[in-house]
Amino acid sequence: MNGLCALLAIVALAWAAAESSAPGVTLHAIVAYESVIQNADLPQQIDAAIKAVTP
């Protein structure tokens, strides 16, 4: 229980430090994560489109 509280405290300190140093870093990280997940096959689609366009 003490270890869990200590871990939560360290995470809170890390989040506070990140937000104070780079405001919006949490939102930007979430957006980037969602974009990567939703467009996981984007490189293959681009490669296929290039091959299709290239004569």
Next chain:
Amino acid sequence: MSELQVFDARSIRAQVPKSQFRTLCELVGILVHDYGYRLVLTAMATYALEHCHHAVAEHVDNCATDLPTPTWTSPIRAFMRDRSGSLNVGAFTDLMAIGSALIAGAICWLLFAGWNAERQSRRTRELVDAANSCIRSKRHNVLEDRRGVVAIEFALIVSIVGLAVFVGMSQVAPGFDTWAQHLAQSVADGRAVLAQLQAQQVAP
């Protein structure tokens, strides 16, 4: 008992002279109790014999005269008679006094043995209780000290780690934010490029 329940190692050592003094007092008490009790019993027996020795002597004399054959009481009757054959009341009184003294001594010895056993048992219980109290107290103190040390160590570790994480995250967060924005921008650029390629495919 109350003194022994609250003590530490120094108080244990402080109890030693008191124990010796207590032992001395108990020894004096034993002597007074033992010999006083014996003297009282001897005086009572002697007083009783002084008042009834004539009747007892006459009874013994009558028994002696009524028993023509020697029995196991012959040495006693011989002891109680002087050389002239008359009854020796003084010897009989001394014999009864010695017997009563022996009985009184045996009773006193039994009383003393029981009292001494009770005293030693009480003393043992006191020492055991004192030792248990000392052990519990020291163990409790050790546990409390150990808990306090562990709590301080834990707080120090959490503080140091938290400070390190805070400083590290404050240094890394801008770069992480830039990387996250760059990653999202790369995805958007890829979607735009794909749209352009798909448009070229549709419109040859």
